[in-house]
Amino acid sequence: xxxxxxxxxxxxxxxxxxxxxxxxxxxxxxxxxxxxxxxxxxxxxxxxxxxxxxxxxxxxxxxxxxxxxxxxxxxxxxxxxxxxxxxxxxxxxxxxxxxxxxxxxxxxxxx
Numbered sequence: 435x436x437x438x439x440x441x442x443x444x445x446x447x448x449x450x451x452x453x454x455x456x457x458x459x460x461x462x463x464x465x466x467x468x469x470x471x472x473x474x475x476x477x478x479x480x481x482x483x484x485x486x487x488x489x490x491x492x493x494x495x496x497x498x499x500x501x502x503x504x505x506x507x508x509x510x511x512x513x514x515x516x517x518x519x520x521x522x523x524x525x526x527x528x529x530x531x532x533x534x535x536x537x538x539x540x541x542x543x544x545x
Contacts, residue, residue, distance in 0.1 A: 445503070445504075446473050446476070446489050446503045446511065446513070447473065447476070448473050448474060448475065448476060449472065449473065450472070450473045450513060451470055451471070451472055451513070451514040452470070452471050452472070452473060452491060452511040452512065452513060452514055453468065453469070453470055453471070453511070453512055453514050454467065454510070454511065454512070455509045455510050455511040455512040456509055456512070457502065457508040457509050457510050458510050458511075459510070460499070460501075460510065463493075463497060463499055464491075464493045464495070464497065464499075465493050465494065465495035465497065469493055469494060469495060470493070470494050470514055471491040471492060471493035471494060471511075472491065472492055472494075473489045473490070473491055474490050474491065474492050474498075475489065475490035476488075476489055476490075477489060477490070477500070477503075477505075483500075484500050485505060486505070487502065487503055487504035487505035488500055488501060488502055488503060488505050489501055489503045489511070491511065
């Protein structure tokens with residue numbers, strides 16, 4: 435996958451779920467191997483603090499950090515593929531049935 439989107443911006447959109455990538459060198463800043471985070475900001479023209487080809491991630495642990503997404507030829511992250519490929523989602527309709535209870539008074543003969 436091409437690392438760069440048009441305009442030199444990282445091709446990891448906001449909202450994307452990510453895990454450690456091939457060039458990870460930040461210890462357990464993500465919470466540890468296998469922890470998942472969400473891209474919340476893309477570095478570049480709209481960001482005065484973060485350079486092009488970087489992204490800001492908030493890890494599920496609450497830690498926030500800036501990571502390379504093509505910056506200096508490095509990729510700290512990889513996309514978490516959690517799509518339900520090959521799984522059929524069953525859909526069904528729930529029909530509400532109205533049931534009426536009839537009460538009948540039984541009259542007893544008087545003697």
